[in-house]
Each structure stands twice: as C-alpha cells, then as structure tokens.
Amino acid sequence: MKRFHWTAPPAAQEGHAIEDEGAGSGAGSAASHPLHELPPGTQAVVQGIDGGYRSLDRLSALGLVPGTCLQVVRSSRRGPILVQVHNTRVAVGRGQADKVRTAPLGEPQAEERRWP
Amino acid sequence: MAVSEPDRSTAADEAGAAAEIALLGQPNVGKSTVFNTLTGLRQHIGNWPGKTVGRKEGWIELEGQQQRLVDLPGSYSLTAGSEEEQIVRDYLQHQQPEVVVFLADAVALERSLYLLSEVLALHKRVVVGLNRVDVARRHGIHVDAQALARALGLPVVPLVARDATGISELLASVEALRRAPERCQPSPPQVRPRSAAALARIAERIRPAAPAPYDPHWLAQKLLEGDPQVREWAEAWLSAAEWEALDDELHRHEEVVLDILGARCDWVQSIVQAAVERPRAGQASWTDRLDRVATHSVGGPLLLLALLAGVLGLTFQIALPLQGWLDATVVQTAAAGAEALLAPAPGWVSGLVVDGVITGVGTVLTFLPILAIFFTLMGLLEDSGYLARVALLLDRLMHAVGLHGKSALPLTLGLGCNVVSVVGTRIIESRRERLLTILLAPLVPCSARLAILAVLAPIFFGDWALLATLGLIGLNLAVLAGLGLLLHRTALRGESSAFLMELPLYQRPQLRTTMYHVYAQLKEFVHKAGTVIVLAATAVWALSSFPGPGIESSALAQIGHWMAPLGDLMGLDWRLIAALLSSFVAKEVAISTLGILYGLGEGAQGLAEALPAAVGPASGLAFLTVAMLFIPCMATVAAIRQETGGWRWPAVSIALLLGVSVLGGIAVYQGALLLGLGGGA
Incomplete structure (x- = not known):
C-alpha cells in the first residue's frame, strides 16, 4: 500500500504562531522524532505524517496535521500516547504515533514532568 | 468541489413535506444534548436501513409546523472509513435535507471546521451552532461568532447546549435560512x-x-x-x-x-x-486533575474497577428487587386473573394466555428496570466524558481478542443479563468491534445460568460443586476469548480500529437530557425486542403443550427423542435435551423442565434425590457445559436482532453457539469418561 510523506508546505507553517526557532524547518530535520519517542511534558510541532490514505484521513480529522503544536501528556513504554492538541486530548495508539514525525520545542515543562 | 446548487433546491422542493432538518457534528460535541433539548420526548430510535448504527429522529416546531429532525451519527470526517461516515454522506447526498444544523465545538474549533469543510462539499444550506462557548471562555479561548460567520459565509449561533442557552436563537436561524437559502454563501477549500x-x-x-x-x-x-x-x-x-x-x-x-x-x-x-x-493559555482544568487519576497506570484501573462494581451493584441492587416485585405483583396477578377468567374455556386457551402470552409480556416487563438503570448510569458516565478513558485503559486487554476497549463494559454487565450487554454495545462506535462484542456477549455467564449452576452443581457433584462451578465459568471465559480470537482472525477480520480517539473534556453529566434518551431506548426495546419475546414465549409454550397431554408427550419431548443419537455422544438423554431446548425461553426454565420430566412437578427439592440416580457425573458435567455455552435465550436473540437490524446476526449467533456447545458437550463427556467418571443417564 502507498505510504505518503506529508509535510507542511512553508506557507502553512508560517500561519502558525510557533514560538520557536528552527523547529518547523520541514522534512528531514535532524531533530525529527516519532511521536512515541517524546517524553511526557514535551511540547512539539508536527513536522510530517508518514502513512497510507487511511492514516492521513484519521490523523488529519483529529487535527494531527503538519504544522500543529501539541504537548505530550502521558506516554509510557506500552499503550496509547496521550497528547494535548487543539485544547483537547487525543489518545494515539503506538502504531499511529509511529507515523507522526515531530520536532520537540525545548525540554519538557517542569509542571508536567511530575506525571508518572 | 462545488456541487451545483440548483439541482438540490429543486429536489428539496419536490420532496415537499418530506423536507427534513438534519443535525450533524463530531462525536463529543454535545449533539445528543442539543437533540434531546430540541425534541424532548418526541423522539424515537431505529436503525439506519441495513446498518448497525442507531438512527434517532424527532419532531421540532418551526413556524408553527412540525418538522422532522434527524440526528446524524457523529463522525470526524466523511471518507468512507466507518459506517457512520458512510451514513452521513449518503444521507446528505440522497436525502438533501432542507437545512443542516452543524454543531461546532468552540473548544476545539479546528477539528469541527475540518468536518465542516467536508460537509460543505456536499451541502451548502448550513447553520453553524457554536457549542460550549462557556467552556471555551474558561479555557481562555474567545471565538468571535460574527467574525466566524463572515469567514464561513454561514449563519453562526453561539450555544451553551447544557443549559439550553441559544437554542431558540438556533431555531430562529434555521427558520430564517429556510426562508432565504441564499444567506448561505460558503467558500469551501480550494486546491492549488x-x-x-x-x-x-x-x-x-x-x-x-x-x-x-x-x-x-x-x-x-x-x-x-x-x-x-x-x-x-x-x-x-x-x-x-x-x-x-x-x-x-x-x-x-x-x-x-x-x-x-x-x-x-x-x-x-x-x-x-x-x-x-487566544489571549492566554488555559490553566490546569478539571480535566487535567481528573485525568491524573483516571488515566494513571495504577489509579486508572482501580477507579475503573470501583465504578464498574458500582454500576453493577446499583443496577442489581435496585433492579432485581424491582424485577421480583413486578413479577410477583403485576405478572402473577395478571396470570391469576386470566386463569380465573378463562376457567370456563378449554384448557389450552388459558395455557396459551397464561403460559404463553403473559409469560412473554412479563419477561419484557421485568427487563425494563434493569435496562432503565443501566442506560441511565451509562448515559451519565458517557456524558461526563469518562467512557472514553475506559476505552483507553482497557484497549490493550480487549485488543488481544479483537475487541474495543469499550467492549469491556457491556461484557461485564452480561454477568447480570446478556440482554443488557447486547443492547449496551451501543456505546461501541466501530461496526466490526460492535458485532464481535454482540457475538461474544452470550458467552458471559449471566445470573440465570449462574443460578442453574448453583442449583445443579451440588446435586451432580456434591463436595466438588465449587470446583466444578468455577471450572465451568472459567470454561465460558476461555471459550469467549478463544472464539474472539478465532472470529477476529477469520470471519470478522479487519483492522481492529487503529487506536486514535479524542478524550473529551470532563463535564458534569445532565440527568434531564440523559433521561429523554433512556426513555427513547426503552420505548424501542419494548417495541422491537418485546414483540419477538412474546412470540417466542408463545411458540415454546405451544411446542411443550402439543399434542399433549403434558410436556412428556409434547413436540418438545419428541424433538428430544429425535436428537437422542447426538445426545448419546454427550451422554444426554431426551429429557436433558428437552430441558436444554426449553431454556431458550429463559435459562432458568431448564430447572423447572427437569423437574417436570423427572416426574417431580416444578421445583428443585425433589431433584436432589432423583437426578443423581438418573444422571451420572460425566453426563451431569456435559449437561452443565452445554447449558452454559448454549444458544442465547430468546430475549437475547431478540436484542441481537434489534441491534443488528435483521435476522442474519441472530442466526449466526445461534449457529455459532449451538456448534460450540455441542462440541464442548462432546469433548467434556468423552474426556470425563476417559478420566473414569461414571456416565450414562
């Protein structure tokens, strides 16, 4: 099955008020991590989605699209990852999380690091 | 992307009186609250033709006229990924509703707008209800409704559906749009x-x-x-x-x-x-604080267990006494009255009315308290936002057998009554996982089967009763898991829905709007399942009464005799087979049938002496194995038909469980003989 690499065109990323230098620099950035590798509390911007038609549809309907800012709320070695995106929480299974390429915006927030 | 507008208005005009208003939005956007507020008790639930998804519609008053309001299933996009999405887009294209009321969530406007962009490709006469503006404000989000209306080219009405704020404005806006459809000038997305x-x-x-x-x-x-x-x-x-x-x-x-x-x-x-x-970032909210416990790897499951025990406890604490009371007063009184009234008529007339019809109606009636309480508690839990967390917590466990995290809730409640679990699968959105849950639900040992075990295990096994009981319950659960795995890999294959779900913000649940929904669900149960239950009870009565006299020379007994060769493999004589067949009415009926067939009249007292003499331990074990795995009772079958919208899945369920129970019976009997337990009946 066809696997797409969806990255934000520069214009779309400028539209976001991302208060960070060098995070939204597009595909292939050295700082790119799959979503499930981010520790809890990390804020990140979605750089790209690598997946088939269905994953693209599902992820974009829930607002996980290139250029979106998110914060990891809970992440452990197994089970879905909980992220805050567009003011609500979305649980992302590990299979889906692997398709979301992100660029972390700095270190995890102190407040959120208390999450076990 | 544009759909030619003229075609649509002519089609809608031609439809004339059939013009409808549709309510559309994502899951968790407060759609049922708006629907229940708008329609109150004037609503009913059915199924979309050929689908397992429930269809809700009701009546609202617009400009002095009754108008049909159709509640479209919640979906996130309109690509045919799920049954819900197909229903929404087919409906928009074929039915061409007069106005679509699109509910958007002010808290997560991006997500709502994404769906709206897809809707606008199919339908342009849209009023946007911007719900939860109060919650958004508390999170530091201000949505300018006028600016939104200008940007969208659609009328926008701010709402707080939970306290009915803005509902009358919403209706006014729908009326205005019906009069002047040209007010909608949306500009959908354009590709490069x-x-x-x-x-x-x-x-x-x-x-x-x-x-x-x-x-x-x-x-x-x-x-x-x-x-x-x-x-x-x-x-x-x-x-x-x-x-x-x-x-x-x-x-x-x-x-x-x-x-x-x-x-x-x-x-x-x-x-x-x-x-x-967004002037400022939202502060830590209730949702943050509650989720610290509810999604915690230790605290989460503990909270879930406590709530599950609470729901199960409350359901049966309140419902079982009510059920008994209804049976003792209403049903027994009706039966006695009918018997007295029909005394001059031939015996079979009173039999038909009392043992057939009244038994059936009584069964339906006594289910109502259980269902009402379960639906209310589940409605409140769902409304509060907690059910989504349950799915998250149990997803891994349930996933192993191809089920959804949410499947755990109806399945657990099956310990009380399988009907509740079949109807309760409504909380699962994915069709495949819902069907799988429905097919597995009858394998959860319900209270009636636990009662059979409680009565018969001591009779058959004496001191070993507890061990046998636990073993039989364990067997049921093992078969449930095994069958789940098998179906998941074969007939009901398909990607088990990739886990991706929204966890809505917590909110205080609304009892009033939940009750409207409970009322509509009960009405549907009485209407659909009720009819089937009454008919089935009458049919079983006829089978066990004719040609007569007595059940010993009835068609049921005859069937038992025919099936003797199969019964031999399981060590079951015709009486045990007839008892199994009669358990179709209600599982516990098996005991009274045994009582009659072993010549003791109804009741279990005499069984303790007669049964061990007639039935060896190997046969007893096989009988209980089959009874535990046997085809669902008629109420459960009726519920499966109601929930799946046809006879196909009830037939599959009966065939599947018949096969499983017979194989199980043969295996257990032959195994027990090999282990040296006495057989023969």
Whole structure:
C-alpha cells in the first residue's frame, strides 16, 4: 500500500504562531522524532505524517496535521500516547504515533514532568 | 468541489413535506444534548436501513409546523472509513435535507471546521451552532461568532447546549435560512491550480458514468483520497477499460491527496485566524486533575474497577428487587386473573394466555428496570466524558481478542443479563468491534445460568460443586476469548480500529437530557425486542403443550427423542435435551423442565434425590457445559436482532453457539469418561 510523506508546505507553517526557532524547518530535520519517542511534558510541532490514505484521513480529522503544536501528556513504554492538541486530548495508539514525525520545542515543562 | 446548487433546491422542493432538518457534528460535541433539548420526548430510535448504527429522529416546531429532525451519527470526517461516515454522506447526498444544523465545538474549533469543510462539499444550506462557548471562555479561548460567520459565509449561533442557552436563537436561524437559502454563501477549500487540473480531468472521466445525485468533482476528490467505497462504485460504473485508464490516472496523481488535505487544513487555519483569539493559555482544568487519576497506570484501573462494581451493584441492587416485585405483583396477578377468567374455556386457551402470552409480556416487563438503570448510569458516565478513558485503559486487554476497549463494559454487565450487554454495545462506535462484542456477549455467564449452576452443581457433584462451578465459568471465559480470537482472525477480520480517539473534556453529566434518551431506548426495546419475546414465549409454550397431554408427550419431548443419537455422544438423554431446548425461553426454565420430566412437578427439592440416580457425573458435567455455552435465550436473540437490524446476526449467533456447545458437550463427556467418571443417564 502507498505510504505518503506529508509535510507542511512553508506557507502553512508560517500561519502558525510557533514560538520557536528552527523547529518547523520541514522534512528531514535532524531533530525529527516519532511521536512515541517524546517524553511526557514535551511540547512539539508536527513536522510530517508518514502513512497510507487511511492514516492521513484519521490523523488529519483529529487535527494531527503538519504544522500543529501539541504537548505530550502521558506516554509510557506500552499503550496509547496521550497528547494535548487543539485544547483537547487525543489518545494515539503506538502504531499511529509511529507515523507522526515531530520536532520537540525545548525540554519538557517542569509542571508536567511530575506525571508518572 | 462545488456541487451545483440548483439541482438540490429543486429536489428539496419536490420532496415537499418530506423536507427534513438534519443535525450533524463530531462525536463529543454535545449533539445528543442539543437533540434531546430540541425534541424532548418526541423522539424515537431505529436503525439506519441495513446498518448497525442507531438512527434517532424527532419532531421540532418551526413556524408553527412540525418538522422532522434527524440526528446524524457523529463522525470526524466523511471518507468512507466507518459506517457512520458512510451514513452521513449518503444521507446528505440522497436525502438533501432542507437545512443542516452543524454543531461546532468552540473548544476545539479546528477539528469541527475540518468536518465542516467536508460537509460543505456536499451541502451548502448550513447553520453553524457554536457549542460550549462557556467552556471555551474558561479555557481562555474567545471565538468571535460574527467574525466566524463572515469567514464561513454561514449563519453562526453561539450555544451553551447544557443549559439550553441559544437554542431558540438556533431555531430562529434555521427558520430564517429556510426562508432565504441564499444567506448561505460558503467558500469551501480550494486546491492549488496544479492539483485542480488533475481533479478536473478525473471528474471528466467519471462524469458520464456517475448516476445522480453524485457530483463528479466530489467523486474525483474522494477517488484521489483513496476512498474505498467510491473506488468500488467507480469500478462498477465504468467499463473495465475505462476503469483501468482512470486507475492509471489516479496513480499518476497520487500525491494530489496531500494537496486536498493541505487545502482543508489551510482553510481551517484561515478561518480560525479570523475568528479565534487566544489571549492566554488555559490553566490546569478539571480535566487535567481528573485525568491524573483516571488515566494513571495504577489509579486508572482501580477507579475503573470501583465504578464498574458500582454500576453493577446499583443496577442489581435496585433492579432485581424491582424485577421480583413486578413479577410477583403485576405478572402473577395478571396470570391469576386470566386463569380465573378463562376457567370456563378449554384448557389450552388459558395455557396459551397464561403460559404463553403473559409469560412473554412479563419477561419484557421485568427487563425494563434493569435496562432503565443501566442506560441511565451509562448515559451519565458517557456524558461526563469518562467512557472514553475506559476505552483507553482497557484497549490493550480487549485488543488481544479483537475487541474495543469499550467492549469491556457491556461484557461485564452480561454477568447480570446478556440482554443488557447486547443492547449496551451501543456505546461501541466501530461496526466490526460492535458485532464481535454482540457475538461474544452470550458467552458471559449471566445470573440465570449462574443460578442453574448453583442449583445443579451440588446435586451432580456434591463436595466438588465449587470446583466444578468455577471450572465451568472459567470454561465460558476461555471459550469467549478463544472464539474472539478465532472470529477476529477469520470471519470478522479487519483492522481492529487503529487506536486514535479524542478524550473529551470532563463535564458534569445532565440527568434531564440523559433521561429523554433512556426513555427513547426503552420505548424501542419494548417495541422491537418485546414483540419477538412474546412470540417466542408463545411458540415454546405451544411446542411443550402439543399434542399433549403434558410436556412428556409434547413436540418438545419428541424433538428430544429425535436428537437422542447426538445426545448419546454427550451422554444426554431426551429429557436433558428437552430441558436444554426449553431454556431458550429463559435459562432458568431448564430447572423447572427437569423437574417436570423427572416426574417431580416444578421445583428443585425433589431433584436432589432423583437426578443423581438418573444422571451420572460425566453426563451431569456435559449437561452443565452445554447449558452454559448454549444458544442465547430468546430475549437475547431478540436484542441481537434489534441491534443488528435483521435476522442474519441472530442466526449466526445461534449457529455459532449451538456448534460450540455441542462440541464442548462432546469433548467434556468423552474426556470425563476417559478420566473414569461414571456416565450414562
């Protein structure tokens, strides 16, 4: 099955008020991590989605699209990852999380690091 | 992307009185609250034709006239990924409602707008209800409704559906739009010129073959999005050569899908920028605090267990006494009254009325308290936002057998009554996982079967009763898991829905709107399942009474005799088989049938002496094994029919469990003989 690499065109990323230098620099950035590798509390911007038609549809309907800012709320070695995106929480299974390429915006927030 | 508007208005005009208002929105956007507030008790639940998804509709008053309001299933997008999404888009295209009320969530406007962008490709007469503006304000989000209306080119009404704020304004806006449809001037997303050319070419290829009401541009767009349903349609509509050419073209322009998605996201962003202000970041909310416990790896499961025990406890603490009371007063009184009244008539008349019809009606009646309490508690839990967390917590466990995290709730409640678990699968959105849960639900040992175990295990096994009971319950659960695995790998294969779900913000549940929904669900149960239950009770009564006299010389006994060769393999004589068959009415009936057939009259006292003499331990074990795994009782069958909208799945369920129980019975009996337990009946 066809696997797409969806990255934000520069214009779309400028539209976001991302208060960070060098995070939204597009595909292939050295700082790119799959979503499930981010520790809890990390804020990140979605750089790209690598997946088939269905994953693209599902992820974009829930607002996980290139250029979106998110914060990891809970992440452990197994089970879905909980992220805050567009003011609500979305649980992302590990299979889906692997398709979301992100660029972390700095270190995890102190407040959120208390999450076990 | 534009759909030609003139076609639609003429079609809607022709439809005339059939014009409807549709309510549409994502899951968790407060759609049922708005629907219940608008319609109150004037609503009913059915099924979408040929689908397992419930269809809710009700009546609202517009300009002094009753108008039908259809509640469309919640979905996040309109690509044919799920049954809900197919229903929504088919409805919009075929039914062409007069006005669509689109509920948007002020807290997560981006997500709502994404769905709206897809809706606008199919329907333009849309009023946007902007719900939860109060919650958004508390999170530091200000949505300017007027700016939003300007950016969208659609009327926008701010709402707080939970306290009915803005509902009358919403209705006024719908009325205004009916009078002046030209007030809607939406500008849906536009793809870049390069992709637009490819879209146009594909639309031209499909245009000659596409039947009404499908718009070739929309079809082209969905083809490029890899929509499986539209691909199937196109393949059927076109000749083999044409399809091949089209498929080739689709392959050449594969990357256009990114442009389509990108255009939608840009559109959403431009509207959010025009209408949303976020002066400050939201503070830690209730949701943050509650989720610290509810999704915690230790605290979460503990809280879930406590709540589950609470729901189960409350349901049965309140419902079982009520059930007993209803049975003792209403049903018994009716039966006694009917018997007295019918005394002059031939015996079979009073038998038909008392043992057939009244038994059936009584069964339906006594289920109502259990269902009412379960639906209320589940409704409140769902409304509060907690059910989504349950799915998250149990997903891994349930996933192993192809079920959804939410399946755990109805299955657990099956310990009380399987009917409740079958009807309770309504909380599962995915069709495949819902069907699988429905098929597995009858394997959860319900209280009636636990009662059979409690009565018969000590009789058959004496001191070993507890061990046998636990073993039999364990067997049921093992078969449930095994069958789940098997079905998941074979007949009901399919990607178990990739786990991706929204966890809505917590909110205080609303008892009033929940009660409207409970009322509608009970009405539907009485209407649909009730009829089947009464008919089945009457049929079983007839089978066990004719030609008579007595059950010993009835058709039921005859069937028991016919099945003796099969029974031999399981060590069951005709009486035990007849008892199993009679348990179709209600599982516990098996005990009274045994009582009658072993010549003791109804009741279990005499069984303790008669049964061990007649039935060896190996046969007893086989009998209980089959009884535990046997076909669902008639109420459960009726519920499966109601929930799946036809006889196909009830038939599958009966065939499956018949096979499983017979195989189980044979295996246990032969195994027990090998282990040296005495057989023979």
